[in-house]
Amino acid sequence: MRIDKQQIATINEGLLTDHNRRFANLLSDIDNAEAIIEKLMAFQIGIPSWALGAGGTRFGRFHFGGAPATLEEKIEDVGLLHALNRNSGSISLHIPWDIPQDYAAIKQVAAENEIKFDAVNSNTFQDQPGQPLSYKFGSLQNVDKAVRKQAIEHNIEVIKHGVELGSKALTVWLADGSCFPGQLSFRNAFNNTLESLSEIYSALPEDWKVFVEYKAFEPNFYSTTVGDWGQSLLYASKLGKKAYTLVDLGHHLPNANIEQIVALLLNEGKLGGFHFNDSKYGDDDLTAGSIKPYQLFLIFNELVDGMDARGMNHASDLGWMIDASHNVKDPLEDLLQSVEAIMAAYAQALLVDKKALEEARQNSDVAKAQEILQNAFRTDVRPLVAEARRRAGGALQPLSLYRQLGIREQLIKQRGADSQTTGL
Numbered sequence: 001m002r003i004d005k006q007q008i009a010t011i012n013e014g015l016l017t018d019h020n021r022r023f024a025n026l027l028s029d030i031d032n033a034e035a036i037i038e039k040l041m042a043f044q045i046g047i048p049s050w051a052l053g054a055g056g057t058r059f060g061r062f063h064f065g066g067a068p069a070t071l072e073e074k075i076e077d078v079g080l081l082h083a084l085n086r087n088s089g090s091i092s093l094h095i096p097w098d099i100p101q102d103y104a105a106i107k108q109v110a111a112e113n114e115i116k117f118d119a120v121n122s123n124t125f126q127d128q129p130g131q132p133l134s135y136k137f138g139s140l141q142n143v144d145k146a147v148r149k150q151a152i153e154h155n156i157e158v159i160k161h162g163v164e165l166g167s168k169a170l171t172v173w174l175a176d177g178s179c180f181p182g183q184l185s186f187r188n189a190f191n192n193t194l195e196s197l198s199e200i201y202s203a204l205p206e207d208w209k210v211f212v213e214y215k216a217f218e219p220n221f222y223s224t225t226v227g228d229w230g231q232s233l234l235y236a237s238k239l240g241k242k243a244y245t246l247v248d249l250g251h252h253l254p255n256a257n258i259e260q261i262v263a264l265l266l267n268e269g270k271l272g273g274f275h276f277n278d279s280k281y282g283d284d285d286l287t288a289g290s291i292k293p294y295q296l297f298l299i300f301n302e303l304v305d306g307m308d309a310r311g312m313n314h315a316s317d318l319g320w321m322i323d324a325s326h327n328v329k330d331p332l333e334d335l336l337q338s339v340e341a342i343m344a345a346y347a348q349a350l351l352v353d354k355k356a357l358e359e360a361r362q363n364s365d366v367a368k369a370q371e372i373l374q375n376a377f378r379t380d381v382r383p384l385v386a387e388a389r390r391r392a393g394g395a396l397q398p399l400s401l402y403r404q405l406g407i408r409e410q411l412i413k414q415r416g417a418d419s420q421t422t423g424l
């Protein structure tokens with residue numbers, strides 16, 4: 001199904017008086033609104049194909065109606081999100097959860113929905129049916145060269161799928177590590193992983209990047225072979241200029257200062273991609289901005305500052321993706337909320353008075369520096385984000401429009417109340 005642009009415009013009409021009032025109020029407080037709106041309109045966040053099906057935890061998965069059963073339907077779902085907010089213009093595929101069969105047909109559906117293909121993700125953290133060798137004791141780190149070879153070949157296969165679809169990056173997340181002291185040699189695990197990654201790196205097309213995602217824990221609980229940003233940076237530096245670190249917000253030890261990590265990675269020119277989500281305890285994969293919105297803002301503040309310092313294009317020079325899941329929400333509603341939260345944090349970061357902040361820092365005026373950041377954070381930027389969406393042809397209120405149009409009900413009618421998502 002597709003949402004008609006005219007439908008969106010008509011419903012926006014009815015909301016315009018209120019919106020204009022709120023927007024005008026906000027405008028009287030800020031002076032760079034037009035520049036911010038332009039940036040917000042350009043910003044696109046990749047939607048993970050795996051967040052469109054039934055989420056869950058290892059304790060169970062709860063079904064919802066109208067779930068996308070094929071890759072084409074997942075792309076259509078991202079198309080719905082993009083039609084509503086105009087900031088979800090790409091999909092990130094996880095292979096083999098999604099195996100593109102007919103490239104031309106898939107690209108056609110993507111084009112009809114104005115969707116591009118973001119980074120492709122390999123999967124060597126599960127054994128697939130019929131797979132000759134097991135990843136139980138790791139993949140790229142494995143003591144057995146044959147297992148490493150199988151994992152390398154899988155990654156090269158994923159790159160090939162990505163090339164066909166027009167992706168420009170491979171994300172490698174490894175579950176590799178150990179559960180108990182003594183289980184492995186840290187040095188051998190690192191060296192094997194580096195050697196394997198180098199082989200994958202050699203298979204990258206000229207204009208591709210590889211993102212090395214780190215994670216401190218889970219499913220291995222004693223050590224992870226790409227366990228933190230230092231280890232990821234080490235791999236990325238040794239691999240070469242096409243290799244970058246990917247930061248997933250849920251992959252740190254509790255209370256890590258992620259904004260500082262982001263600032264330093266950017267400073268080194270080694271930050272490549274992002275997985276947005278939120279968490280209270282671990283890799284909770286909750287809706288972005290739902291638990292720690294101030295942290296999300298502080299991260300964006302460093303992103304904007306660091307990217308500007310390096311003359312980077314906010315919209316295109318980093319891979320922005322969501323990596324969230326949902327146990328109790330309609331996945332499309334959840335994703336609309338995540339995108340909205342990310343856009344709000346970005347808008348707030350664009351509001352920061354950088355000159356005044358620098359002055360406060362030079363004068364060691366700590367209270368003033370804090371005030372400047374908190375002023376931006378406490379500004380209700382929702383009318384600004386809504387205005388950018390409206391100008392791009394999206395909905396002033398995406399979530400209520402989604403409900404008003406009965407999109408879930410229509411999907412259930414079309415796909416059935418018990419349609420099953422492929423993969424995962």
Ligand code: PSV
Nearest residue numbers: 050121173213248275283323
């Ligand atoms: C691992 O926890 C991770 O964040 C990686 O990005 C995976 O690709 C994704 O989750 C799978 O759900």
Ligand code: MN
Nearest residue numbers: 213248275323
């Ligand atoms: Mn992730």
Ligand code: MN
Nearest residue numbers: 248250251283
């Ligand atoms: Mn994760």
